[in-house]
Amino acid sequence: MFKKISIIITLLFAAILFYTANKYNTVTDFKFANAKDFVPYYEAATNQFWLLGVVICFVSLGWVDIVAI
Numbered sequence: 001m002f003k004k005i006s007i008i009i010t011l012l013f014a015a016i017l018f019y020t021a022n023k024y025n026t027v028t029d030f031k032f033a034n035a036k037d038f039v040p041y042y043e044a045a046t047n048q049f050w051l052l053g054v055v056i057c058f059v060s061l062g063w064v065d066i067v068a069i
Contacts, residue, residue: 002067009063013056020049 024045 006063006067009060013060016052017049017056020045020052024049
């Protein structure tokens with residue numbers, strides 16, 4: 001049972017990170033007249049990707065602890 005839950009969680013996390021990475025990639029494809037117009041979009045995408053990565057790491061750490069016990 002733990003193995004199935006672990007696989008589902010892993011696939012869910014991979015899908016979330018893939019989605020945010022794709023969103024981050026599309027932000028870099030925008031064509032702006034000035035570089036200063038690009039910075040807010042770039043920072044927002046980077047911050048979201050970083051935040052989701054950290055949350056996924058902590059959730060994974062908690063899940064590993066639960067399974068280990």
